[in-house]
Amino acid sequence: MxxxxxxxxxxxxxxxxxxxGSSPERGPDxxxxxxxxxxxxxxxxxxxxxxxxxxxxxxxxxxxxxxxxxxxxxxxxxxxxxxxxxxxxxxxxxxxxxxxxxxxxxxxxxxxxxxxxxxxxxxxxxxxxxxxxxxxxARAQHTHFPSALHEACKRGSSQCVEVLLAHGADPDAQLSHQGSPLYVSCLHQHTACSKILLHRGASANVGCGEESPLHAAVKLDSADLVSVLLDYGADVNLRDRSNKRPVDLAPSSGKTKKLLQAFEASPRTLCQLCRIQIRNSIGRSRLKQLSCLPLPPLLTNYLEHT
Missing domain, CATH: 1.25.40.20 (Ankyrin repeat-containing domain)
Known part of the structure; x- marks a missing residue:
């Protein structure tokens, strides 16, 4: 050289x-x-x-x-x-x-x-x-190494999330100090990234330790995120390390409190339950092949959740 x-x-x-927003400082120190x-x-x-x-x-x-x-x-x-x-x-x-x-x-x-x-x-x-x-x-070689997918979710780069998942990144990849990509996305209130992950088959209930993505979204009083998570099968009865359900963590006068209370009063529709069950049965790796099935467009859109 x-x-x-x-x-x-x-x-x-x-x-x-x-x-x-940060910029490098100049000087010997x-x-x-x-x-x-x-x-x-x-x-x-x-x-x-x-x-x-x-x-x-x-x-x-x-x-x-x-x-x-x-x-x-x-x-x-x-x-x-x-x-x-x-x-x-x-x-x-x-x-x-x-x-x-x-x-x-x-x-x-x-x-x-x-x-x-x-x-x-x-x-x-x-x-x-x-x-x-x-x-x-696309996948980190070791679980203790920094994950590109987690970083994209943290930054809210939905395009990067989409590209990584298209090339085989695991939407449920766990890092001990960060949890799942969906949890990171919810923690930083990036609804677009969360939607992409869920659409690609990420579990709505895999978070960080005992805390679920729903716990993270509720604490931030993000009604949009909570609605998306519930639509993809988030469990409102999961308890965190302090034995609290998501509704217990919702701000008393916030939108998510009312949303969760309304959800608990009215269970999921049969249409929602069937879609969640069918998608789980198909499996994450085969969800992208739904459009190849000889199904009417209406049914394909229903299963793809579009």
Whole structure:
């Protein structure tokens, strides 16, 4: 690999995106938060010109460096690659150029963060699709590694959620510290993401530990989310670690309190019960094949919940 040009000053490498609305501070005492741990500037150093070009979306400069022999999988001390940077900044052209040059689409940092995860942090479905078409794994290799699907649900990127599920991501994948993707989506009040997950067969009752997605939605007094969850079979009688049902957690004067009380007073219709039972019997992996069945459109739409 060519030597770093004289006068090049390494900047700070990013493992993942900062929280929305935040911007990097400048100065010798700069620190970043990484999974709840403050990390000093020193451990983010060792950034190459290729990282810089990928991060800033300078396609011509990136191609020039690659043509000069720069290694596309060069890593920082924390194993951040230029592809991580391009995905985090959402530069599709740079992502394509790096992949064509042989960049590892499944490269992981020391924390297990992949380029796929960074795409979901930036909410760029174009970069995400490109990675998946190039062999990126939609499912995390280990349950303690960061999950791209959970990150997309946290950020509210419904396009990224749709793309990941279409490429085989598990809508019920559990992380010990976050729970299910649906639980994360409800926790951050992203109704669109929750609808996509449920439509793709995610269980309405798989949450985090003993707390269900319905518990999370009710505590936030999100009537839209509660309605969607109930429509897909959420159990109003599940109890959390404190032995409380969702209705017990609803704000006394909120919309969800009235909604749950009305639901308990009027059980699900036979139409709803049948749809829930049929979808459960068909199984999540075969739901996407409903449109291929020789059924009237009205019945197909009923089963697909559209």
């Amino acid at each position: 060519p030597e770093v040009p004289a006068g090049f000053t390494p900047d700070v490498s990013r493992k993942r995106s900062a929280e929305a 700069r620190k970043r938060t990484c999974w709840g741990i403050l990390t000093s500037q020193g451990s983010w150093a060792d950034r190459s010109p290729l990282h810089e070009a990928a991060s800033q979306g300078r396609l011509l400069g990136l191609r020039t460096l690659l043509d000069q022999g720069f290694y596309p999988n060069v890593v920082t001390i924390d194993h951040v690659t230029p592809l991580h940077e391009a995905c985090l900044s959402g530069h599709v052209a740079c992502v394509r150029a790096l992949i064509n040059a042989g960049a590892n689409v499944n490269a992981a940092t020391i924390d297990g963060v992949t380029p796929l995860f960074n795409c979901c942090s930036s909410g760029n479905a174009g970069c995400l699709e490109l990675l998946l078409q190039s062999g990126a794994r």
